[in-house]
Amino acid sequence: MKSGRYVFPCKRRSKPLAFFYIHHLICTVIEEKIVVSISPELAPAFEIQRKYLPDNAVNKNTLRMIDDIIFEFLPALLYSTRLMSRMTIEKKELEQKESSFQITTLSEADKTKYTSLCKNTGKKKADYLWNARVESVRAGRYFCVIKNDTIVSSSFISDIDHHGANIVVSTSPEYRNKGYGKAVVRHASEWCFMHGHRPIYLVDANNIPSVRLAESLGFKNMSSEIVVSSYGK
Numbered sequence: 001m002k003s004g005r006y007v008f009p010c011k012r013r014s015k016p017l018a019f020f021y022i023h024h025l026i027c028t029v030i031e032e033k034i035v036v037s038i039s040p041e042l043a044p045a046f047e048i049q050r051k052y053l054p055d056n057a058v059n060k061n062t063l064r065m066i067d068d069i070i071f072e073f074l075p076a077l078l079y080s081t082r083l084m085s086r087m088t089i090e091k092k093e094l095e096q097k098e099s100s101f102q103i104t105t106l107s108e109a110d111k112t113k114y115t116s117l118c119k120n121t122g123k124k125k126a127d128y129l130w131n132a133r134v135e136s137v138r139a140g141r142y143f144c145v146i147k148n149d150t151i152v153s154s155s156f157i158s159d160i161d162h163h164g165a166n167i168v169v170s171t172s173p174e175y176r177n178k179g180y181g182k183a184v185v186r187h188a189s190e191w192c193f194m195h196g197h198r199p200i201y202l203v204d205a206n207n208i209p210s211v212r213l214a215e216s217l218g219f220k221n222m223s224s225e226i227v228v229s230s231y232g233k
Contacts, residue, residue, distance in 0.1 A: 006035050007047045013039035018158040018168050024074065024229040027066060032056045041071055058083070058224045070228050079230040083212060087201040089220040091193045095217050099183045101212040106142040106154070113151050117172075143187045145180045153180035156189040157197075165197035169191070169210070181213050189217065 016022050025038045025046070034053050038046055049069045054062055060083065067081040106114070109131055118126035134154045136142045144154035153171040160166070167188050170183040185201075192199040201214045207222070 006033055007043060007202065008035070008037050009040040009043035011036045012161070013037055013042060014041070018166060019228050020231050021208070023227050023229045024079070025066070025224040027058065027062070027228075028054050028223050029058050033124050034058070034062070041068075041085050045073060046070075048226060053159065058226055060196055063226050066226055066228065074228075074230065078232075079228055081226065081228050084225050084227045085203050085205045085213050085221045086223040086225055087203065087211075089189065089199055089217065089219045093218040094189055094193070097186070099186065100120065101145050101183045101189045103183060104144050104146050105140055106137050106144055106151075106156075108137060110137075113146065114150065117151055134200045140168070142187070143177075143184045143191070145184060153184050155181070155184035157188060160197055163197045164200045165192045165195075166200050166202060168190070169213070176209070183215060185213065185219055 013024055013026070014022065021048065022039075024042060025036060027034060027036045029035070033056060036046065036050065046069060051064055052069075057091075063081055063083055070081065071080065104110075114130050114133070115123075115126040119128055120128075133142065133156070136158060139157075142154065142156040144151045148153070151172075152175040153169075155167060155169040157165045158168050167185060169181050169185050169188075189199040199219075201219050203210045205211070
């Protein structure tokens, strides 16, 4: 940034995170300046518009301004612009507690348990969703709580970049607020530390229950970000 550049084309912005989310743009504040990581194909046009953004504020007004800029380049109904929190934790700060639930490391033999969760979908889509997760399963980084032969809560590490490990969590609605999500995220975080990675919990800032889950384990917000993303195959 000493060069005066604040918009950085990044090939990673053109690749999916957590299998399906392409984060075309991530905007945050570094050294009191708005800095943008953006897909190379959008970078030249966005660079021209960067001067209209405030210098050092990641908030709803900045989000709306970025959304208006991106509107010119991406299909309006196929992308979203969100304020997100990038949370993390140090190993010594992770709440050390024996789980009262049995945590299962998912294996390829558990495919039927997973695909049974894909309600209102055909076999092709269910198989596609499973195949997208097989790498995490084979690596032993997909953890879940199983009740009555059904996965009720799960957390897995979807991507690892520069030793930053992205944690994803999901709990069936009828099993929320019972501690299952917290238990599987703790287990996923422990896996990260055991393998020399930093747990990263990227969450929509408006998803208060998910933010509170992470905070209850000791996670802290290290960066507030505006993220433009789309969802697809």
